[in-house]
Amino acid sequence: MVGLAGGQQAAEFMTLTPLGADQILAGHQGADLTTLAANDRHRIVTRTPLWFYVLREAELNDGVLTGVGGRIVAEVLHRAMEGSRYSIVRRPAWQPDLCSPSGRFTMAHLVLHAYDHDPRLLNPVG
Incomplete structure (x- = not known):
């Protein structure tokens, strides 16, 4: 339709x-x-x-x-990052400094960083 x-x-x-x-x-x-x-x-x-x-x-x-x-989800997130004036994609010199003990940087690290490393803010209901 x-x-x-x-x-x-x-x-x-x-x-x-x-x-x-x-x-x-x-x-x-x-x-x-x-x-x-x-x-x-x-x-x-x-x-x-x-x-x-x-x-x-x-x-x-x-x-x-x-x-x-x-x-679809990845492209929507990428377009949102490209469209933001404050996005990391606008700073070519940016390097992740939020790596886990394994040395990997994942989407979970990025999301937690956006919420001040407080997982309770991601799920306020518990």
Whole structure:
């Protein structure tokens, strides 16, 4: 209705291997599509709504955003960083100094840094 690409179109645009029809229909203990009429099942496997496709991808990857969903989230975050006047991407000399004992700098380190290293601020409800 709003002209969004389907999941398979998004995957192909991103040069990713799209989910197969069986993956979309069966999933992994998620939404049950067996009650859909045959022509509705055909439509959902040929042009899966993007929101359903991303959820099915995550379901098939133990709840982890990968593929299309992971790329969308990463690009939104990257664009937000590029659009900010105060972003680290505007300071080419910036180097992370928040490494963990393992020497890795992760998104969790960046988020904690944004919240003054206080995890309670990230989840005020507990």
